[in-house]
Amino acid sequence: MAYMIEMEKVAKSFGKQKVLKDIDLTLSRHEILGLIGPSGAGKSTAINVALGVDQADSGKAEVLGKQMPNRELLGDLGYMAQSDALYEDLTAYENLKFFAEMKGLAKDGLDDEIKRVSNIVNLGDALYKYVAGFSGGMKRRLSLAIALLGNPELLVLDEPTVGIDPALRRQIWAELHKMRDEGHAILVTTHVMDEAELVDRVALLMGGKIIANDSPKKLEEDYGVPTIEDVFLKAEAEEEKK
Numbered sequence: 001m002a003y004m005i006e007m008e009k010v011a012k013s014f015g016k017q018k019v020l021k022d023i024d025l026t027l028s029r030h031e032i033l034g035l036i037g038p039s040g041a042g043k044s045t046a047i048n049v050a051l052g053v054d055q056a057d058s059g060k061a062e063v064l065g066k067q068m069p070n071r072e073l074l075g076d077l078g079y080m081a082q083s084d085a086l087y088e089d090l091t092a093y094e095n096l097k098f099f100a101e102m103k104g105l106a107k108d109g110l111d112d113e114i115k116r117v118s119n120i121v122n123l124g125d126a127l128y129k130y131v132a133g134f135s136g137g138m139k140r141r142l143s144l145a146i147a148l149l150g151n152p153e154l155l156v157l158d159e160p161t162v163g164i165d166p167a168l169r170r171q172i173w174a175e176l177h178k179m180r181d182e183g184h185a186i187l188v189t190t191h192v193m194d195e196a197e198l199v200d201r202v203a204l205l206m207g208g209k210i211i212a213n214d215s216p217k218k219l220e221e222d223y224g225v226p227t228i229e230d231v232f233l234k235a236e237a238e239e240e241k242k
């Protein structure tokens with residue numbers, strides 16, 4: 001079966017700093033992959049290379065069997081970057097409408113689609129307010145709603161739940177699980193280790209390499225610890241000894 005994301009021996013340096021050292025990473029339909037690693041490990045860089053925002057120095061990086069950027073794939077992809085790229089002097093509704101048009105969504109039923117995605121992130125009440133007055137968490141929620149527009153087959157979410165309250169975080173994860181069950185593929189990075197328990201597979205990026213890549217349960221067994229947070233800490237301690 002074709003992968004939704006396929007990275008093979010991808011290397012990427014910034015100047016003399018080798019950020020990614022021949023990493024392999026795949027994501028399939030019906031799967032949530034959690035990419036975790038210490039701050040500065042290269043998680044966003046890996047995503048940027050996969051999506052063609054950055055160019056790999058070597059190796060293969062494909063989305064749906066094609067090299068990015070590729071305009072044809074825009075409608076199949078929901079991407080939420082680490083920093084919000086929103087128009088502050090527009091309302092949430094106007095932002096959603098703008099990005100929906102960019103993605104080529106049909107005008108018919110657009111209002112319903114905007115309502116659907118804003119309800120998932122509990123932003124319905126703030127839909128007609130200007131983004132300039134939004135809190136950080138509200139901006140994250142709006143960015144997530146934008147990524148969900150059009151129910152894309154592939155979702156790439158860089159730290160989607162930063163600044164989001166626990167109850168809504170739970171609601172968002174329920175939605176991600178529902179999408180996964182329907183056959184979507186989801187790549188998510190997170191610093192919240194209890195969220196890493198909610199993914200199907202964890203890829204642990206440290207020292208420029210994927211040092212572990214398995215289900216949370218299997219990793220906990222392999223490392224002989226009860227949680228992914230403990231796996232992370234143990235792996236980090238081992239990495240520092242090297």
Ligand SMILES: Nc1ncnc2c1ncn2[C@@H]1O[C@H](COP(=O)(O)OP(=O)(O)OP(=O)(O)O)[C@@H](O)[C@H]1O
Binds near residue numbers: 019037042045
């Ligand atoms: N455009 C760039 N130019 C130079 N260095 C960069 C660039 N982008 C990233 N880096 C460097 O590459 C390394 C990896 O950064 P990246 O943002 O991918 O890490 P991350 O794992 O996503 O971190 P965090 O969890 O803090 O978001 C960092 O040392 C960063 O400073």
